[in-house]
Amino acid sequence: MRVLVCVKRVPAPGERIVLTPDQRAMETRFLGFAVSPHEECAVEEAIRLVEQHGGSATVLTLGPPEAEEQLRDALAMGVDRAVLLETDGSDWDPMATARALAQAVQALEAQDGPFDLLLFGNESADSGGYQVGIRVAHALARPIVTGIKDLAVEAGVATAKRPLHGGGWEIYRVPLPAALTVLEGINLPRYPSLRGRLRARKAPIHRMAPKFEPGGPTLVRLVVPEERRTETEILGHGPEVAPKVVDILEQLGVLP
Protein backbone atom coordinates (compact mmCIF):
# COMPACT_ATOMS: atom_id res chain seq x y z
CA MET A 1 0.00 0.00 0.00
CA ARG A 2 1.35 3.39 -1.03
CA VAL A 3 0.12 6.37 0.95
CA LEU A 4 0.78 10.07 0.43
CA VAL A 5 0.10 12.73 3.10
CA CYS A 6 -0.06 16.47 2.49
CA VAL A 7 0.92 18.82 5.33
CA LYS A 8 1.30 22.58 5.59
CA ARG A 9 3.81 24.49 7.69
CA VAL A 10 2.11 27.15 9.82
CA PRO A 11 3.23 29.39 12.67
CA ALA A 12 2.14 28.31 16.15
CA PRO A 13 1.01 31.46 17.94
CA GLY A 14 0.49 31.23 21.70
CA GLU A 15 -1.68 33.76 23.49
CA ARG A 16 -2.24 36.32 20.78
CA ILE A 17 -1.55 36.98 17.14
CA VAL A 18 0.78 39.77 16.04
CA LEU A 19 0.86 40.76 12.37
CA THR A 20 3.70 42.05 10.18
CA PRO A 21 3.53 45.80 9.37
CA ASP A 22 2.14 45.10 5.87
CA GLN A 23 -0.64 43.02 7.50
CA ARG A 24 -0.18 40.20 5.04
CA ALA A 25 1.28 37.64 7.42
CA MET A 26 1.77 36.76 11.05
CA GLU A 27 4.85 38.12 12.79
CA THR A 28 6.78 34.91 13.30
CA ARG A 29 10.15 36.07 14.66
CA PHE A 30 9.36 34.73 18.11
CA LEU A 31 7.20 31.78 17.12
CA GLY A 32 7.65 28.09 16.57
CA PHE A 33 6.08 26.33 13.62
CA ALA A 34 3.80 23.33 13.34
CA VAL A 35 1.35 21.59 11.07
CA SER A 36 -2.37 21.41 11.78
CA PRO A 37 -3.31 18.77 14.37
CA HIS A 38 -5.55 17.24 11.69
CA GLU A 39 -2.50 16.79 9.47
CA GLU A 40 -0.44 15.36 12.31
CA CYS A 41 -3.13 12.71 12.66
CA ALA A 42 -3.09 12.13 8.90
CA VAL A 43 0.66 11.45 9.11
CA GLU A 44 0.10 9.01 11.98
CA GLU A 45 -2.69 7.29 10.02
CA ALA A 46 -0.42 6.89 6.98
CA ILE A 47 2.29 5.29 9.12
CA ARG A 48 -0.21 2.92 10.72
CA LEU A 49 -1.59 1.88 7.33
CA VAL A 50 1.91 1.03 6.14
CA GLU A 51 2.64 -0.84 9.37
CA GLN A 52 -0.51 -2.89 8.78
CA HIS A 53 -0.41 -3.44 5.05
CA GLY A 54 3.21 -2.92 4.09
CA GLY A 55 4.24 -0.43 1.40
CA SER A 56 5.44 3.09 1.98
CA ALA A 57 4.34 6.50 3.20
CA THR A 58 5.35 9.76 1.53
CA VAL A 59 4.89 13.25 2.98
CA LEU A 60 4.43 16.21 0.64
CA THR A 61 4.37 19.92 1.37
CA LEU A 62 4.31 23.14 -0.58
CA GLY A 63 6.04 25.90 1.31
CA PRO A 64 9.23 27.82 2.06
CA PRO A 65 12.63 26.06 2.38
CA GLU A 66 12.11 25.99 6.17
CA ALA A 67 9.15 23.63 5.68
CA GLU A 68 11.86 20.99 5.63
CA GLU A 69 11.47 21.07 9.43
CA GLN A 70 7.87 19.79 9.21
CA LEU A 71 8.91 17.12 6.69
CA ARG A 72 11.64 15.93 9.06
CA ASP A 73 9.09 15.76 11.90
CA ALA A 74 7.01 13.40 9.74
CA LEU A 75 10.10 11.37 8.81
CA ALA A 76 10.98 11.09 12.50
CA MET A 77 7.52 9.65 13.20
CA GLY A 78 8.10 6.98 10.57
CA VAL A 79 7.26 8.32 7.11
CA ASP A 80 9.56 6.88 4.44
CA ARG A 81 9.98 9.72 2.02
CA ALA A 82 9.61 13.50 1.95
CA VAL A 83 8.93 15.87 -0.93
CA LEU A 84 9.16 19.67 -0.75
CA LEU A 85 7.60 21.93 -3.37
CA GLU A 86 9.69 24.95 -2.60
CA THR A 87 8.20 28.47 -2.67
CA ASP A 88 9.50 31.87 -1.57
CA GLY A 89 7.12 31.76 1.38
CA SER A 90 4.47 34.04 -0.11
CA ASP A 91 0.79 33.19 0.26
CA TRP A 92 -0.46 30.64 -2.27
CA ASP A 93 -4.22 30.59 -2.74
CA PRO A 94 -6.05 27.25 -2.47
CA MET A 95 -6.47 26.78 -6.24
CA ALA A 96 -2.79 27.44 -6.92
CA THR A 97 -1.81 25.15 -4.05
CA ALA A 98 -4.08 22.34 -5.22
CA ARG A 99 -2.84 22.61 -8.81
CA ALA A 100 0.79 22.37 -7.75
CA LEU A 101 0.10 19.46 -5.39
CA ALA A 102 -1.84 17.55 -8.04
CA GLN A 103 0.98 18.05 -10.54
CA ALA A 104 3.50 16.82 -8.01
CA VAL A 105 1.41 13.72 -7.27
CA GLN A 106 1.27 12.97 -10.99
CA ALA A 107 5.03 13.37 -11.32
CA LEU A 108 5.68 11.11 -8.31
CA GLU A 109 3.25 8.51 -9.63
CA ALA A 110 4.86 8.57 -13.07
CA GLN A 111 8.16 7.74 -11.34
CA ASP A 112 7.20 5.15 -8.78
CA GLY A 113 3.65 4.02 -9.47
CA PRO A 114 0.26 5.10 -8.17
CA PHE A 115 -0.65 5.97 -4.59
CA ASP A 116 -3.52 3.96 -3.12
CA LEU A 117 -4.47 6.71 -0.71
CA LEU A 118 -3.98 10.47 -0.57
CA LEU A 119 -4.45 11.90 2.93
CA PHE A 120 -5.09 15.55 3.84
CA GLY A 121 -6.14 17.50 6.88
CA ASN A 122 -9.79 18.47 6.97
CA GLU A 123 -8.66 22.11 6.91
CA SER A 124 -5.32 23.86 7.19
CA ALA A 125 -4.67 25.54 10.55
CA ASP A 126 -3.96 29.01 9.22
CA SER A 127 -6.06 29.69 6.12
CA GLY A 128 -8.77 27.08 6.71
CA GLY A 129 -9.96 26.99 3.10
CA TYR A 130 -11.62 23.58 3.42
CA GLN A 131 -10.82 22.72 -0.18
CA VAL A 132 -7.25 21.83 -1.15
CA GLY A 133 -7.79 18.08 -0.67
CA ILE A 134 -11.05 18.17 -2.59
CA ARG A 135 -9.46 20.04 -5.50
CA VAL A 136 -6.48 17.70 -5.69
CA ALA A 137 -8.75 14.64 -5.64
CA HIS A 138 -10.92 16.14 -8.36
CA ALA A 139 -7.91 16.94 -10.56
CA LEU A 140 -6.79 13.32 -10.22
CA ALA A 141 -10.33 11.90 -10.63
CA ARG A 142 -10.32 10.12 -7.26
CA PRO A 143 -13.20 9.83 -4.83
CA ILE A 144 -12.71 11.83 -1.63
CA VAL A 145 -14.41 11.53 1.75
CA THR A 146 -13.91 14.50 4.06
CA GLY A 147 -13.80 15.02 7.81
CA ILE A 148 -13.24 11.41 8.82
CA LYS A 149 -12.44 10.29 12.34
CA ASP A 150 -12.18 6.53 11.79
CA LEU A 151 -10.68 4.46 8.97
CA ALA A 152 -10.32 0.81 8.01
CA VAL A 153 -8.80 -0.38 4.74
CA GLU A 154 -9.44 -3.90 3.56
CA ALA A 155 -9.41 -5.64 0.19
CA GLY A 156 -9.00 -2.43 -1.76
CA VAL A 157 -11.87 -0.62 -0.02
CA ALA A 158 -11.64 2.20 2.51
CA THR A 159 -14.41 2.35 5.12
CA ALA A 160 -14.47 5.76 6.76
CA LYS A 161 -16.58 7.19 9.57
CA ARG A 162 -17.48 10.82 9.81
CA PRO A 163 -19.00 12.34 12.95
CA LEU A 164 -22.46 13.89 12.69
CA HIS A 165 -23.32 17.14 14.42
CA GLY A 166 -24.82 16.33 17.78
CA GLY A 167 -23.39 12.80 17.93
CA GLY A 168 -23.53 9.66 15.83
CA TRP A 169 -21.62 8.73 12.70
CA GLU A 170 -22.14 8.39 8.99
CA ILE A 171 -20.23 5.69 7.17
CA TYR A 172 -18.72 5.84 3.69
CA ARG A 173 -17.16 3.09 1.63
CA VAL A 174 -14.94 3.95 -1.34
CA PRO A 175 -12.73 1.84 -3.58
CA LEU A 176 -9.01 2.61 -3.76
CA PRO A 177 -7.32 4.61 -5.14
CA ALA A 178 -9.04 7.30 -3.11
CA ALA A 179 -8.44 10.44 -1.05
CA LEU A 180 -9.48 11.28 2.50
CA THR A 181 -9.41 14.37 4.70
CA VAL A 182 -8.79 13.61 8.35
CA LEU A 183 -9.95 15.14 11.64
CA GLU A 184 -7.88 15.24 14.79
CA GLY A 185 -8.98 12.41 17.09
CA ILE A 186 -8.80 9.67 14.44
CA ASN A 187 -5.72 8.50 16.35
CA LEU A 188 -3.24 9.69 18.93
CA PRO A 189 -0.04 10.60 17.07
CA ARG A 190 3.09 8.94 18.42
CA TYR A 191 6.10 10.82 19.73
CA PRO A 192 9.07 10.21 17.46
CA SER A 193 11.67 7.82 18.87
CA LEU A 194 15.27 8.87 19.26
CA ARG A 195 16.19 6.49 16.43
CA GLY A 196 13.48 8.01 14.26
CA ARG A 197 14.83 11.47 14.91
CA LEU A 198 18.38 10.47 14.00
CA ARG A 199 17.20 8.77 10.84
CA ALA A 200 15.12 11.81 9.90
CA ARG A 201 18.05 14.14 10.32
CA LYS A 202 19.98 12.32 7.61
CA ALA A 203 17.12 11.43 5.28
CA PRO A 204 17.17 13.10 1.86
CA ILE A 205 14.47 15.65 1.01
CA HIS A 206 13.22 15.42 -2.53
CA ARG A 207 12.83 19.00 -3.84
CA MET A 208 10.68 20.13 -6.74
CA ALA A 209 9.90 23.57 -8.15
CA PRO A 210 6.15 24.18 -8.32
CA LYS A 211 4.53 26.44 -10.91
CA PHE A 212 2.47 29.30 -9.47
CA GLU A 213 -0.84 29.69 -11.30
CA PRO A 214 -3.05 31.87 -9.13
CA GLY A 215 -6.73 31.02 -8.85
CA GLY A 216 -8.13 32.70 -5.75
CA PRO A 217 -9.45 33.82 -3.39
CA THR A 218 -6.69 36.42 -3.12
CA LEU A 219 -5.49 37.61 0.28
CA VAL A 220 -5.60 41.39 0.67
CA ARG A 221 -4.78 41.81 4.34
CA LEU A 222 -5.18 40.24 7.75
CA VAL A 223 -6.97 41.81 10.70
CA VAL A 224 -6.87 40.73 14.35
CA PRO A 225 -10.49 40.79 15.53
CA GLU A 226 -11.47 42.82 18.57
CA GLU A 227 -11.78 40.64 21.63
CA ARG A 228 -14.27 41.34 24.33
CA ARG A 229 -12.31 43.11 27.06
CA THR A 230 -13.31 42.00 30.51
CA GLU A 231 -12.07 43.24 33.82
CA THR A 232 -11.10 40.05 35.61
CA GLU A 233 -12.27 39.96 39.19
CA ILE A 234 -9.76 38.01 41.27
CA LEU A 235 -11.82 36.08 43.81
CA GLY A 236 -8.90 34.95 45.93
CA HIS A 237 -5.88 32.74 46.31
CA GLY A 238 -6.98 29.47 47.89
CA PRO A 239 -9.80 27.12 48.85
CA GLU A 240 -11.36 29.85 51.03
CA VAL A 241 -12.90 31.26 47.83
CA ALA A 242 -15.36 28.35 47.63
CA PRO A 243 -18.36 30.28 49.07
CA LYS A 244 -17.77 33.13 46.61
CA VAL A 245 -17.60 30.68 43.70
CA VAL A 246 -20.80 28.96 44.79
CA ASP A 247 -22.53 32.35 45.19
CA ILE A 248 -21.69 33.06 41.55
CA LEU A 249 -22.99 29.66 40.42
CA GLU A 250 -26.18 30.33 42.39
CA GLN A 251 -26.64 33.74 40.79
CA LEU A 252 -26.20 32.23 37.33
CA GLY A 253 -28.86 29.67 38.20
CA VAL A 254 -26.72 26.66 37.36
CA LEU A 255 -26.93 24.89 40.70
CA PRO A 256 -29.20 21.86 40.95
Place this chain on the structure above:
Amino acid sequence: MILTLVDHDRGQVARNTWEALTFARGLAERLQAPLAAMVVDPGGPGPLDVWGRYGVSQVIHVTHPELDEYAPDAWARALEEWIRTQGPVAAIAPGTPRGNEVLARAGARLGLPMAANVVQVEPAEPAYRLTRVRWGGSLLEEAELAGEPRLMTVAPNMVEARPASQATEPPVHVHTPDLQEAERTVKVVDRVEAARDRVSLVDARVVVGGGRGVGSAEGFRVLEELAELLGGAVGCSRAVTNEGWRPHSDQIGQTGTRIAPEIYIACGISGAIQHYVGCKGAKRILAINTDPEAAMVAKADWAVIADLHQVVPAVIQEIRRRHPNGQG
Protein backbone atom coordinates in the same frame (compact mmCIF):
# COMPACT_ATOMS: atom_id res chain seq x y z
CA MET B 1 -30.14 35.23 -8.82
CA ILE B 2 -28.42 34.43 -5.52
CA LEU B 3 -28.53 30.70 -4.87
CA THR B 4 -28.32 29.25 -1.35
CA LEU B 5 -27.71 25.60 -0.70
CA VAL B 6 -29.73 24.22 2.21
CA ASP B 7 -27.82 21.93 4.58
CA HIS B 8 -30.08 19.30 6.05
CA ASP B 9 -29.83 15.76 7.25
CA ARG B 10 -32.75 13.62 6.15
CA GLY B 11 -35.06 16.63 6.16
CA GLN B 12 -33.75 18.19 9.35
CA VAL B 13 -32.43 21.60 8.36
CA ALA B 14 -29.07 22.57 9.88
CA ARG B 15 -29.45 25.68 12.03
CA ASN B 16 -26.66 27.51 10.21
CA THR B 17 -28.72 27.41 7.01
CA TRP B 18 -30.81 30.32 8.36
CA GLU B 19 -27.65 32.35 8.84
CA ALA B 20 -26.55 31.57 5.28
CA LEU B 21 -29.99 32.56 3.96
CA THR B 22 -29.86 35.85 5.89
CA PHE B 23 -26.38 36.56 4.53
CA ALA B 24 -27.47 35.66 1.00
CA ARG B 25 -30.59 37.83 1.28
CA GLY B 26 -28.42 40.81 2.25
CA LEU B 27 -26.41 40.32 -0.92
CA ALA B 28 -29.55 39.75 -3.02
CA GLU B 29 -31.07 43.00 -1.75
CA ARG B 30 -27.96 45.00 -2.59
CA LEU B 31 -27.80 43.51 -6.07
CA GLN B 32 -31.60 43.60 -6.50
CA ALA B 33 -31.46 39.93 -7.40
CA PRO B 34 -33.96 37.23 -6.47
CA LEU B 35 -33.04 34.77 -3.71
CA ALA B 36 -33.32 31.04 -4.45
CA ALA B 37 -32.88 28.09 -2.10
CA MET B 38 -31.76 24.67 -3.29
CA VAL B 39 -32.96 21.66 -1.33
CA VAL B 40 -31.49 18.29 -2.32
CA ASP B 41 -33.96 15.81 -0.85
CA PRO B 42 -36.20 13.26 -2.56
CA GLY B 43 -38.39 13.55 0.56
CA GLY B 44 -39.63 16.99 -0.47
CA PRO B 45 -38.67 20.66 -0.81
CA GLY B 46 -38.74 21.33 2.93
CA PRO B 47 -40.79 23.89 4.87
CA LEU B 48 -41.98 26.25 2.11
CA ASP B 49 -43.55 28.74 4.52
CA VAL B 50 -40.26 28.99 6.38
CA TRP B 51 -38.25 29.52 3.18
CA GLY B 52 -40.80 32.22 2.40
CA ARG B 53 -40.26 33.87 5.76
CA TYR B 54 -36.57 34.13 4.95
CA GLY B 55 -37.34 35.94 1.72
CA VAL B 56 -36.75 33.06 -0.68
CA SER B 57 -38.56 33.73 -3.96
CA GLN B 58 -37.81 30.41 -5.61
CA VAL B 59 -37.21 26.93 -4.24
CA ILE B 60 -35.21 24.50 -6.35
CA HIS B 61 -36.17 21.05 -5.25
CA VAL B 62 -33.52 18.56 -6.37
CA THR B 63 -34.77 15.02 -6.38
CA HIS B 64 -33.43 11.71 -7.63
CA PRO B 65 -34.17 8.18 -6.41
CA GLU B 66 -30.49 7.71 -5.55
CA LEU B 67 -30.34 10.81 -3.39
CA ASP B 68 -32.07 9.13 -0.46
CA GLU B 69 -28.81 9.50 1.48
CA TYR B 70 -26.26 12.28 1.54
CA ALA B 71 -23.84 12.07 -1.41
CA PRO B 72 -21.60 15.15 -1.71
CA ASP B 73 -20.58 14.71 -5.35
CA ALA B 74 -24.21 14.24 -6.38
CA TRP B 75 -25.15 17.41 -4.46
CA ALA B 76 -22.27 19.23 -6.18
CA ARG B 77 -23.44 17.88 -9.55
CA ALA B 78 -26.93 19.29 -8.99
CA LEU B 79 -25.46 22.63 -7.98
CA GLU B 80 -23.16 22.65 -11.01
CA GLU B 81 -26.00 21.85 -13.44
CA TRP B 82 -28.13 24.64 -12.03
CA ILE B 83 -25.23 27.08 -12.15
CA ARG B 84 -24.40 26.19 -15.76
CA THR B 85 -27.98 26.54 -16.98
CA GLN B 86 -29.33 29.38 -14.81
CA GLY B 87 -26.21 31.49 -14.20
CA PRO B 88 -26.72 32.74 -10.62
CA VAL B 89 -24.30 35.55 -9.68
CA ALA B 90 -23.45 33.87 -6.38
CA ALA B 91 -23.87 30.46 -4.78
CA ILE B 92 -23.78 30.39 -1.00
CA ALA B 93 -23.90 27.65 1.63
CA PRO B 94 -23.56 27.53 5.39
CA GLY B 95 -19.97 26.86 6.53
CA THR B 96 -20.90 23.45 7.92
CA PRO B 97 -19.02 20.26 6.99
CA ARG B 98 -21.56 19.58 4.24
CA GLY B 99 -21.85 23.18 3.04
CA ASN B 100 -18.09 23.61 2.84
CA GLU B 101 -17.42 20.37 1.03
CA VAL B 102 -20.26 20.67 -1.48
CA LEU B 103 -19.21 24.19 -2.44
CA ALA B 104 -15.55 23.16 -2.68
CA ARG B 105 -16.57 20.25 -4.90
CA ALA B 106 -18.66 22.59 -7.07
CA GLY B 107 -15.67 24.94 -7.26
CA ALA B 108 -13.39 22.13 -8.37
CA ARG B 109 -15.88 20.98 -11.01
CA LEU B 110 -16.43 24.48 -12.35
CA GLY B 111 -12.78 25.55 -12.06
CA LEU B 112 -13.84 28.45 -9.83
CA PRO B 113 -12.43 29.82 -6.57
CA MET B 114 -14.38 29.31 -3.35
CA ALA B 115 -14.14 31.30 -0.12
CA ALA B 116 -14.97 29.40 3.05
CA ASN B 117 -16.33 30.92 6.27
CA VAL B 118 -17.12 34.42 5.04
CA VAL B 119 -18.58 36.92 7.52
CA GLN B 120 -19.01 39.97 5.29
CA VAL B 121 -19.14 40.71 1.58
CA GLU B 122 -18.97 43.79 -0.62
CA PRO B 123 -20.15 42.98 -4.16
CA ALA B 124 -17.59 45.08 -6.05
CA GLU B 125 -16.42 44.35 -9.60
CA PRO B 126 -14.36 42.72 -10.98
CA ALA B 127 -13.84 40.96 -7.64
CA TYR B 128 -16.01 40.82 -4.54
CA ARG B 129 -14.31 42.17 -1.46
CA LEU B 130 -14.95 39.90 1.49
CA THR B 131 -13.94 39.18 5.05
CA ARG B 132 -13.51 35.58 6.15
CA VAL B 133 -12.25 33.87 9.27
CA ARG B 134 -8.89 32.15 9.59
CA TRP B 135 -7.39 30.20 12.45
CA GLY B 136 -10.84 28.94 13.36
CA GLY B 137 -11.94 32.49 14.16
CA SER B 138 -8.84 34.00 15.84
CA LEU B 139 -7.93 36.01 12.76
CA LEU B 140 -9.84 37.76 9.99
CA GLU B 141 -8.76 37.88 6.36
CA GLU B 142 -9.85 40.44 3.82
CA ALA B 143 -9.76 38.84 0.41
CA GLU B 144 -10.89 39.29 -3.17
CA LEU B 145 -13.05 36.71 -4.85
CA ALA B 146 -13.57 36.57 -8.60
CA GLY B 147 -15.40 34.10 -10.81
CA GLU B 148 -18.99 33.77 -11.95
CA PRO B 149 -20.77 32.76 -9.80
CA ARG B 150 -18.98 33.73 -6.60
CA LEU B 151 -18.82 30.67 -4.39
CA MET B 152 -18.91 31.32 -0.65
CA THR B 153 -19.79 29.65 2.60
CA VAL B 154 -20.89 31.62 5.65
CA ALA B 155 -18.99 31.21 8.93
CA PRO B 156 -21.24 29.44 11.47
CA ASN B 157 -22.53 31.46 14.43
CA MET B 158 -21.09 34.75 13.18
CA VAL B 159 -24.08 36.15 11.25
CA GLU B 160 -27.39 36.59 13.02
CA ALA B 161 -30.28 34.71 11.38
CA ARG B 162 -33.17 37.11 10.74
CA PRO B 163 -36.41 36.51 8.85
CA ALA B 164 -37.17 38.93 6.01
CA SER B 165 -39.33 42.02 6.62
CA GLN B 166 -41.67 40.71 3.94
CA ALA B 167 -42.48 37.04 3.58
CA THR B 168 -42.77 35.48 0.13
CA GLU B 169 -44.57 32.45 -1.26
CA PRO B 170 -41.89 30.75 -3.26
CA PRO B 171 -42.84 28.57 -6.23
CA VAL B 172 -41.07 25.20 -6.39
CA HIS B 173 -39.00 24.19 -9.38
CA VAL B 174 -38.20 20.48 -9.50
CA HIS B 175 -34.80 19.49 -10.86
CA THR B 176 -33.53 15.96 -11.47
CA PRO B 177 -29.77 15.83 -11.91
CA ASP B 178 -28.18 13.61 -14.51
CA LEU B 179 -25.97 11.65 -12.11
CA GLN B 180 -22.87 9.95 -13.48
CA GLU B 181 -21.26 6.85 -12.06
CA ALA B 182 -18.45 8.78 -10.35
CA GLU B 183 -20.98 10.94 -8.52
CA ARG B 184 -22.54 7.92 -6.85
CA THR B 185 -19.32 6.61 -5.29
CA VAL B 186 -19.11 8.86 -2.26
CA LYS B 187 -22.32 8.30 -0.37
CA VAL B 188 -23.44 7.58 3.17
CA VAL B 189 -23.92 3.80 3.19
CA ASP B 190 -24.64 3.32 6.88
CA ARG B 191 -25.11 5.19 10.12
CA VAL B 192 -24.38 4.73 13.78
CA GLU B 193 -26.78 6.57 16.07
CA ALA B 194 -25.50 8.69 18.93
CA ALA B 195 -25.36 7.25 22.41
CA ARG B 196 -27.51 9.61 24.47
CA ASP B 197 -26.26 8.98 27.97
CA ARG B 198 -24.32 12.14 28.78
CA VAL B 199 -24.82 15.88 28.56
CA SER B 200 -23.10 16.84 25.32
CA LEU B 201 -20.32 19.40 25.39
CA VAL B 202 -22.03 21.45 22.67
CA ASP B 203 -25.30 21.84 24.58
CA ALA B 204 -24.05 21.88 28.19
CA ARG B 205 -25.07 24.88 30.34
CA VAL B 206 -21.97 24.37 32.46
CA VAL B 207 -18.61 23.15 31.19
CA VAL B 208 -15.77 22.27 33.56
CA GLY B 209 -12.57 22.31 31.52
CA GLY B 210 -9.22 20.88 32.50
CA GLY B 211 -5.77 21.53 31.07
CA ARG B 212 -2.26 20.27 31.61
CA GLY B 213 -2.47 21.72 35.12
CA VAL B 214 -4.83 18.88 36.09
CA GLY B 215 -1.74 16.68 35.98
CA SER B 216 -3.12 13.24 35.15
CA ALA B 217 -6.14 11.28 33.93
CA GLU B 218 -7.09 10.54 37.55
CA GLY B 219 -6.85 14.24 38.32
CA PHE B 220 -9.98 14.72 36.21
CA ARG B 221 -12.11 12.84 38.75
CA VAL B 222 -12.78 16.01 40.77
CA LEU B 223 -13.68 17.93 37.62
CA GLU B 224 -16.12 15.17 36.70
CA GLU B 225 -17.64 15.33 40.13
CA LEU B 226 -18.12 19.09 39.88
CA ALA B 227 -19.59 18.81 36.38
CA GLU B 228 -21.99 16.16 37.54
CA LEU B 229 -23.15 18.25 40.50
CA LEU B 230 -23.87 21.12 38.11
CA GLY B 231 -25.51 18.95 35.45
CA GLY B 232 -22.73 19.93 33.07
CA ALA B 233 -20.02 18.34 30.96
CA VAL B 234 -16.25 17.98 31.22
CA GLY B 235 -14.03 19.47 28.52
CA CYS B 236 -10.27 19.70 28.10
CA SER B 237 -7.37 21.29 26.24
CA ARG B 238 -5.28 19.71 23.51
CA ALA B 239 -2.39 19.22 25.92
CA VAL B 240 -4.69 16.82 27.75
CA THR B 241 -5.83 14.84 24.70
CA ASN B 242 -2.21 14.64 23.53
CA GLU B 243 -1.30 13.08 26.87
CA GLY B 244 -4.12 10.58 26.39
CA TRP B 245 -5.81 11.69 29.63
CA ARG B 246 -9.15 12.38 27.91
CA PRO B 247 -10.68 11.38 24.55
CA HIS B 248 -10.55 13.87 21.71
CA SER B 249 -14.35 14.26 21.89
CA ASP B 250 -13.73 16.29 25.08
CA GLN B 251 -11.33 18.72 23.42
CA ILE B 252 -12.40 22.35 23.23
CA GLY B 253 -10.88 24.62 20.59
CA GLN B 254 -9.94 25.19 17.00
CA THR B 255 -9.60 21.49 16.20
CA GLY B 256 -12.07 20.39 18.87
CA THR B 257 -15.55 21.42 19.96
CA ARG B 258 -17.01 24.94 20.19
CA ILE B 259 -18.91 25.41 23.41
CA ALA B 260 -21.46 28.05 24.47
CA PRO B 261 -22.38 27.42 28.12
CA GLU B 262 -23.67 29.88 30.74
CA ILE B 263 -20.34 29.41 32.48
CA TYR B 264 -17.03 27.81 31.57
CA ILE B 265 -14.86 26.86 34.52
CA ALA B 266 -11.33 26.58 33.09
CA CYS B 267 -8.99 24.73 35.44
CA GLY B 268 -5.26 24.62 34.78
CA ILE B 269 -5.60 25.90 31.21
CA SER B 270 -3.22 28.58 29.96
CA GLY B 271 -5.61 30.03 27.37
CA ALA B 272 -3.79 29.67 24.04
CA ILE B 273 -5.74 31.26 21.18
CA GLN B 274 -6.47 27.85 19.68
CA HIS B 275 -8.20 26.88 22.91
CA TYR B 276 -9.87 30.23 23.45
CA VAL B 277 -11.67 30.22 20.04
CA GLY B 278 -13.47 27.12 21.27
CA CYS B 279 -14.71 28.66 24.53
CA LYS B 280 -15.25 32.31 23.69
CA GLY B 281 -18.92 31.50 23.08
CA ALA B 282 -19.27 31.00 26.86
CA LYS B 283 -21.35 33.74 28.55
CA ARG B 284 -19.05 33.77 31.57
CA ILE B 285 -15.61 32.34 32.28
CA LEU B 286 -14.13 31.43 35.64
CA ALA B 287 -10.42 30.58 35.52
CA ILE B 288 -8.62 28.60 38.19
CA ASN B 289 -4.88 28.86 37.65
CA THR B 290 -1.73 29.06 39.75
CA ASP B 291 -0.31 31.64 37.34
CA PRO B 292 -1.87 35.13 37.60
CA GLU B 293 -0.28 35.98 34.24
CA ALA B 294 -2.01 33.18 32.33
CA ALA B 295 -3.95 34.39 29.29
CA MET B 296 -7.00 32.47 30.50
CA VAL B 297 -7.01 34.59 33.67
CA ALA B 298 -6.91 37.81 31.63
CA LYS B 299 -9.79 36.62 29.46
CA ALA B 300 -11.95 35.44 32.37
CA ASP B 301 -14.71 37.27 34.25
CA TRP B 302 -13.53 35.77 37.54
CA ALA B 303 -10.31 34.05 38.51
CA VAL B 304 -8.96 32.12 41.43
CA ILE B 305 -5.16 32.16 41.61
CA ALA B 306 -4.53 28.83 43.29
CA ASP B 307 -4.01 25.11 42.90
CA LEU B 308 -7.10 23.63 41.25
CA HIS B 309 -6.72 20.47 43.33
CA GLN B 310 -7.41 22.52 46.44
CA VAL B 311 -10.05 24.84 45.02
CA VAL B 312 -12.26 22.40 43.13
CA PRO B 313 -12.78 19.98 46.08
CA ALA B 314 -13.57 22.97 48.31
CA VAL B 315 -16.20 24.18 45.81
CA ILE B 316 -17.70 20.70 45.64
CA GLN B 317 -17.88 20.58 49.42
CA GLU B 318 -19.55 23.99 49.60
CA ILE B 319 -22.18 22.97 47.02
CA ARG B 320 -22.89 19.78 48.97
CA ARG B 321 -23.19 21.76 52.18
CA ARG B 322 -25.75 24.15 50.71
CA HIS B 323 -27.61 21.52 48.68
CA PRO B 324 -27.45 18.29 50.65
CA ASN B 325 -30.16 16.75 48.47
CA GLY B 326 -28.68 17.78 45.13
CA GLN B 327 -27.57 15.39 42.42
CA GLY B 328 -24.37 13.41 42.56
